[in-house]
Amino acid sequence: GNSVTQMEGPVTLSEEAFLTINCTYTATGYPSLFWYVQYPGEGLQLLLKATKADDKGSNKGFEATYRKETTSFHLEKGSVQVSDSAVYFCALSDRNDYKLSFGAGTTVTVRA
Amino acid sequence: GAGVSQTPSNKVTEKGKYVELRCDPISGHTALYWYRQSLGQGPEFLIYFQGTGAADDSGLPNDRFFAVRPEGSVSTLKIQRTERGDSAVYLCASSVSGRAGEQYFGPGTRLTVT
Numbered sequence: 001g002n003s004v005t006q007m008e009g010p011v012t013l014s015e016e017a018f019l020t021i022n023c024t025y026t027a028t029g030y031p032s033l034f035w036y037v038q039y040p041g042e043g044l045q046l047l048l049k050a051t052k053a054d055d056k057g058s059n060k061g062f063e064a065t066y067r068k069e070t071t072s073f074h075l076e077k078g079s080v081q082v083s084d085s086a087v088y089f090c091a092l093s094d095r096n097d098y099k100l101s102f103g104a105g106t107t108v109t110v111r112a
Numbered sequence: 113g114a115g116v117s118q119t120p121s122n123k124v125t126e127k128g129k130y131v132e133l134r135c136d137p138i139s140g141h142t143a144l145y146w147y148r149q150s151l152g153q154g155p156e157f158l159i160y161f162q163g164t165g166a167a168d169d170s171g172l173p174n175d176r177f178f179a180v181r182p183e184g185s186v187s188t189l190k191i192q193r194t195e196r197g198d199s200a201v202y203l204c205a206s207s208v209s210g211r212a213g214e215q216y217f218g219p220g221t222r223l224t225v226t
Contacts, residue, residue: 034212093211098168099168100212
């Protein structure tokens, strides 16, 4: 079956630091890959996505590249802000599927 | 416009009781999903509706869990004979197309079974 493994948290950073959250997956076929974010007190929001190998998803300064050879979709941001403090979830869906399979989430705290 | 709303936001119930959780999807979204998020975990799929019918209920953990969407809009997740292990945040999402990645999530209902 499908599964997602992401870096355990919590992660605490200073403002303007570089952020990487590792995510690897197991899936049959060619899944679509996603990063969702949950800000304090808010619902899950789609942050970015990539639907095929070598695609790069980007949004709000975050980037992730779909690496089929390493089955990875690591999230990066070059300079984090306090407002990036949130829980980040890596997720996948089979190409012909509607179900999302999520990782356990990584809590990120950015200090001023 | 209005997003996905869920009520109640918090529900505390005693073991063995029956509970109903409500989801109001975004207007015009034909697809609706329920997920369950236990503490420290990512959301887990429970059920998917396309219109009024449950297209996939393979994630429902057992027959104590049931969900309906009688008019193709509002959905209710029903849990009978609640157990402490049912304590979790129950998330609802909706989408126009049914495609993953186009799902808009509600804020969730936190269920605590004492």
